[in-house]
Amino acid sequence: EEAEPTSGTWDALPSIPLFSDLPRDAFIQLFERCPLRRFGPGERILAQGSHGDAFYVICEGNVRVFREEDGRRQDLATLEVGAFFGEMALLSGAPRAASVESASDDTQVLEISAAVLATLSRSHPPVAKALKKFCRERLLANVMN
Numbered sequence: 350e351e352a353e354p355t356s357g358t359w360d361a362l363p364s365i366p367l368f369s370d371l372p373r374d375a376f377i378q379l380f381e382r383c384p385l386r387r388f389g390p391g392e393r394i395l396a397q398g399s400h401g402d403a404f405y406v407i408c409e410g411n412v413r414v415f416r417e418e419d420g421r422r423q424d425l426a427t428l429e430v431g432a433f434f435g436e437m438a439l440l441s442g443a444p445r446a447a448s449v450e451s452a453s454d455d456t457q458v459l460e461i462s463a464a465v466l467a468t469l470s471r472s473h474p475p476v477a478k479a480l481k482k483f484c485r486e487r488l489l490a491n492v493m494n
C-alpha cells in the first residue's frame with residue numbers, strides 16, 4: 350500500500366455518481382486533498398471488525414466485499430469504478446461490517462477521511478442523502494443474506 354499525491358491533469362478524473370452534483374472545483378479539491386491509495390490483486394483494503402475512520406471511492410479497478418464467519422468466506426458484492434465503500438462504519442459508529450480486498454491488478458481508491466466526508470456531507474446534502482440510502486440498502490441486504 351502506498352499513497353501518492355493526486356497530481357497531473359484533471360481531465361482524466363473518474364466519473365463518480367455520488368459526486369455528480371458537486372461543482373467541478375469542489376470535486377477537484379477532493380482529489381487534491383485526499384490520498385489516492387493503490388492495491389495489487391488480493392490485497393486487503395479494509396478488515397471486518399476494525400475501527401473505521403475513512404471512506405473510499407474506487408477510481409480504478411474493482412474490489413470484492415466479503416464477510417468471514419467461523420472461517421467461512423461469504424462474498425457480498427463486487428464494486429467497480431465509481432462505487433464507494435466504508436460509509437457504514439462512519440455513519441453508524443459500528444466496526445467495519447465486512448472486509449474489502451482488491452480484485453484487480455491495479456486498484457486505486459481515493460481515501461476520504463471521516464472529517465472531510467462530514468464537511469462535504471454538511472455542505473452538499475445530496476451526498477449525505479445518497480450515503481444514507483446506500484448504507485440502509487447494504488445493511489438490509491446483509492441482514493437478509
Ligand code: CMP
Pocket residue numbers: 395401414425426433434435436437438439444445446447448449487488490491
Ligand atoms: P464499512 O462497514 O465501513 O466497511 C465495510 C464496507 O463494505 C461497508 O462499510 C460497506 O461500504 C461495504 N459493504 C458492506 N456490505 C455490503 C454489501 N452488501 N454490498 C456492497 N457493499 C457492502
